[in-house]
Amino acid sequence: MSDHLPIFVFVSPFLAAICMPLxxxxxxxxxxxxxxxxxxxxxxxxxxxxxxxxxHGEIRYAFSGWAPPxxxxxxxxxxAAIMVVVLSALAFLCLLHTGRETDTELGSRTVPYHAIxxxxxxxxxxxxxxxxxxxxxxxxxxxxxSGYALVGVSGGRALVSAFRYLIMGSLGASFxxxxxxYFYMATGTLNMADLAxxxxxxxxSKAVIGGLSFMFIGLGIKMALMPLHGWLxxxxxxxxxxxxxxxASLVTKIATLAWIRILYRVLAAGSSDTSLEIIGLxxxxxxxxxxAGSLLAxxxxxxxxxxxxxxxxxxxxxxxxxxxxNQTGLAGGLFYLINDAVMQCLLFILVGVIARxxxxxxxxxxxxxxxxxxxxxxxxxxAAISMIxxxxxxxxxxxxxxxxSAIEKENYVAVAAVLVTTLLTMAYFMQVLERMLRxxxxxxSAQKIETPLQLRLSTGVLSAAIIGLGLWSDRVVQVxxxxxxQLGL
Amino acid sequence: xxxxxxxxxxxxxxxxxxILFLWGLYITVTHHNLLKKLIGLYLVQTSVIFFLVTTGAxxxxxxxxLIPGETVVQPETYVNPLPHVLTLTAIxxxxxxxxxxxxxxxGIYKKYGSLDEDEVLKRLE
Numbered sequence: 364m365s366d367h368l369p370i371f372v373f374v375s376p377f378l379a380a381i382c383m384p385l386x387x388x389x390x391x392x393x394x395x396x397x398x399x400x401x402x403x404x405x406x407x408x409x410x411x412x413x414x415x416x417x418x419h420g421e422i423r424y425a426f427s428g429w430a431p432p433x434x435x436x437x438x439x440x441x442x443a444a445i446m447v448v449v450l451s452a453l454a455f456l457c458l459l460h461t462g463r464e465t466d467t468e469l470g471s472r473t474v475p476y477h478a479i480x481x482x483x484x485x486x487x488x489x490x491x492x493x494x495x496x497x498x499x500x501x502x503x504x505x506x507x508x509s510g511y512a513l514v515g516v517s518g519g520r521a522l523v524s525a526f527r528y529l530i531m532g533s534l535g536a537s538f539x540x541x542x543x544x545y546f547y548m549a550t551g552t553l554n555m556a557d558l559a560x561x562x563x564x565x566x567x568s569k570a571v572i573g574g575l576s577f578m579f580i581g582l583g584i585k586m587a588l589m590p591l592h593g594w595l596x597x598x599x600x601x602x603x604x605x606x607x608x609x610x611a612s613l614v615t616k617i618a619t620l621a622w623i624r625i626l627y628r629v630l631a632a633g634s635s636d637t638s639l640e641i642i643g644l645x646x647x648x649x650x651x652x653x654x655a656g657s658l659l660a661x662x663x664x665x666x667x668x669x670x671x672x673x674x675x676x677x678x679x680x681x682x683x684x685x686x687x688x689n690q691t692g693l694a695g696g697l698f699y700l701i702n703d704a705v706m707q708c709l710l711f712i713l714v715g716v717i718a719r720x721x722x723x724x725x726x727x728x729x730x731x732x733x734x735x736x737x738x739x740x741x742x743x744x745x746a747a748i749s750m751i752x753x754x755x756x757x758x759x760x761x762x763x764x765x766x767x768s769a770i771e772k773e774n775y776v777a778v779a780a781v782l783v784t785t786l787l788t789m790a791y792f793m794q795v796l797e798r799m800l801r802x803x804x805x806x807x808s809a810q811k812i813e814t815p816l817q818l819r820l821s822t823g824v825l826s827a828a829i830i831g832l833g834l835w836s837d838r839v840v841q842v843x844x845x846x847x848x849q850l851g852l
Numbered sequence: 853x854x855x856x857x858x859x860x861x862x863x864x865x866x867x868x869x870x871i872l873f874l875w876g877l878y879i880t881v882t883h884h885n886l887l888k889k890l891i892g893l894y895l896v897q898t899s900v901i902f903f904l905v906t907t908g909a910x911x912x913x914x915x916x917x918l919i920p921g922e923t924v925v926q927p928e929t930y931v932n933p934l935p936h937v938l939t940l941t942a943i944x945x946x947x948x949x950x951x952x953x954x955x956x957x958x959g960i961y962k963k964y965g966s967l968d969e970d971e972v973l974k975r976l977e
Binding site: 497500501504508512515518519520522523525526528531533534535536540541544547548553806 | 860862873877878880886889896897900903907934935938941942945946949952953956957959960963972974
């Protein structure tokens with residue numbers, strides 16, 4: 364029974380998504396509790412999966428009993444299980460924090476909104492578990508299509524951003540599919556484990572190199588790697604406030620995870636007998652993205668846009684870690700990926716709340732408002748500390764391992780890039796914090812801003828998670844190191 | 853050089869794919885009309901699907917259904933069915949993308965009264 368856990372993790376949001384139009388037919392108000400229940404169930408199931416995997420090793424789930432490589436296979440290893448726990452928890456909190464406001468805000472779109480949100484979550488789950496290159500493509504597109512619809516759900520300007528996101532995203536998917544077909548032509552298989560056995564002999568074949576490049580471009584668009592990030596700032600800025608935390612924390616991160624899996628599971632990059640140039644490329648691209656992303660963030664006035672550019676820099680940092688090609692770097696990169704998902708979620712929730720309650724969307728607006736309530740301030744400071752990378756938060760330890768791996772490799776350019784990014788991050792957060800904390804003196808007073816219980820719960824849990832990930836970083840990194848040690852590093 | 857060109861000419865499907873793909877990419881990037889952008893995108897997606905299908909083709913091979921009376925399966929007599937199956941899924945994805953994108957374009961047209969990108973961006977200001 365417990366071998367079937369991964370599929371149940373996927374089915375619980377997916378089934379709810381399909382049934383959503385029926386559930387909300389007469390009473391759209393019912394959608395929210397059902398969606399929350401589905402995501403809560405998913406969270407519990409994913410915790411059970413993680414428990415099972417930590418105890419008994421990875422689960423390989425062959426659909427309908429057809430053994431791979433003929434059948435489709437899902438691989439639930441430690442990394443995937445941890446990611447799904449994070450994913451389901453963040454999705455739950457993102458939906459929870461808005462309270463019933465989304466329902467009134469969206470009006471007649473309540474039912475599709477909840478259905479598409481759950482489809483997005485199930486698509487992302489599929490990418491995490493997929494053990495097959497084509498399966499990744501299908502789930503990438505399920506997640507991406509839900510993403511386009513969610514960005515455009517509030518209409519108006521958001522439609523234009525969603526359209527741009529769609530054009531870029533679909534081009535990315537086409538490039539990825541092209542890469543997959545190259546791989547298929549070269550090897551005759553699409554199963555990752557099967558490919559991993561055949562690829563090493565073919566690493567110098569032009570088809571494999573070409574396919575790899577196309578896949579990298581495709582997934583690079585999906586993960587908004589620096590020169591391919593055009594869609595991201597607009598999409599995050601124009602998306603409804605309840606959607607942007609979910610997009611910012613999950614969509615690009617999961618695409619990055621897919622790329623990491625392809626690199627290490629299929630190509631066995633970084634192991635001694637295969638010298639892969641693409642690994643060397645990865646940290647260069649990552650460093651550029653990290654520095655350029657935080658520089659651009661410094662110039663932005665709009666808060667959401669500023670943090671969206673900041674998010675680009677964090678994807679870069681993950682790639683710096685992963686690109687070192689050693690175990691510390693890979694574990695550190697993955698740990699930073701998890702942390703970044705939690706931090707972005709908290710940050711975008713708070714930015715959304717400030718925008719909704721105070722109407723403050725830009726830096727200058729922030730200077731005019733009164734001092735926000737302690738819940739918001741505390742959450743914001745915790746997120747800022749973690750983003751900058753100060754102990755005892757998770758962000759610090761993530762950066763720590765990334766720097767450590769770069770030093771191990773004697774790659775001082777990468778170390779410098781991480782440090783410069785840290786300083787720039789500090790600069791753009793200080794601008795925001797300074798205005799936010801000084802605002803109280805000039806703003807119109809006596810306007811009581813209430814923080815509903817759901818909001819306190821979400822921000823409280825997320826802040827605690829950021830600090831908890833820092834305090835227990837040893838344990839998490841140990842698990843990740845153990846998981847990555849099987850990859851032949 | 854001669855061998856290279858000869859190699860290309862032996863694979864007309866690859867040439868067709870490259871032309872369609874680049875054509876679609878060019879249309880998507882350069883045209884200002886949102887619908888034309890979509891047509892370009894559709895061309896890109898279709899070209900990849902076309903490429904995938906043609907890789908399964910073989911000279912003189914038949915559909916992958918077992919010939920009656922035949923006991924030993926000879927793979928060289930059949931077209932490779934897997935690319936077709938993958939293509940089927942890819943087409944479904946493509947149709948869904950088209951549906952979402954047309955809905956978005958319709959929404960933009962209703963709101964801003966234009967399909968021209970520059971015009972829409974001007975009205976956004």
